[in-house]
Amino acid sequence: MTHKILRIDSSIKSEGSISRQLSDDILARLKSSYQNAEVVTRDLGANPLPPTDAHWLGSFATPVDERSPAQAETVALSDTLIAEIKDADTILIGLPIYNFAAPAQLKTWLDQMARAGETFRYSETGPEGLVKNTRAIIAFSSNGTRLGSDIDFASKYVRHMLGFFGITDVQFVASDHYAIDADSSLKAANEGVAAIAA
Template sequence: MTTSILRIDASIKPEGSISKQLTGDIVARLTAAHPDATVTTRDLGANPLPVTDGAWLVAVNTPVDARTPAQAEIAALSDALIAELKAADTVVIGLPVYNFAPPAQLKIWIDQMSRAGETFNYSEAGPVGLVKDTRVIVAYSSNGTRMGSDIDFASGYLRHMLGFFGITDVQFVASDHYAIDADSSMKAANEGVAALVA
């Protein structure tokens, strides 16, 4: 049952983004089946997150009651992003491929949430993800980097990081050869959206 949807867009295009079109189509399909579901949207291209740096590292690793006001502000954003992820039972992520890899904007979103004790823990058996019972649908878009090919460094990275957080229910919808054959690329993506179990 889908009750809370988190939509993450990462395209830097103000208009004409295929990944945004697909995330919109996916969310529309989900909300048509579950009209009472809430949708939270973050457009990382239009509203980029601050990069994780030394100040961020110190802030999130300082005990809450010992943080300066500046550190509290830095940590609060990271906390909010983690809370959004954990609150969603379905996450829809736009993954436009730039230079064979995920956009920097999406990488920063992941970096902001990569915190021991929050999204993962280390155990004697290795890392253990702390985000459970979450479904992710990824809208993969590329002009010619075929998903799963030797030059695709985007989809595998995202799947790995989601798994690192504990999310293993990950599905992909792909328009991955748009510059080569736009019609067949979008046809494949639209068929993928239509085949999703809402």
């Protein structure tokens, strides 16, 4: 059976990105565990998604047969993004820390998919995620914002949003003090990669 991996890169750096390198290492680890892995890559740093603005909201509010070509295209993109996460067995997300938070382009990706009836629904007991049996591995990189610290406003948010969609099996691999001690930071990240189980 094919193991489907969705890779999300969000670094604005095309070269020298720690989160991209860490994602490369994690992906290699996953491929060694799943010989029949199939990978879909979406590079949000190189190809940012359009914002969830008034046009985006209006596109979904407009009946299907009344949508303009631009509105139909907007809805189709969101549908594609949702289909990608629903189809994936594992989602690999590169999470570089920018100003103590997640990159804007990664938040836009999450916003595009936060659609009632598609990735979550409201029930009598509260919201319920609709993306089931999916695992997420987060490649967390920072020059000095430690994973889970008081100034880390990214990891908890990303974990919460994934959980909101129903993805609760979330693992972080971190290189989180690169500017302070590059060798130690990379050593910890390598140990995290090695600990990833199939």
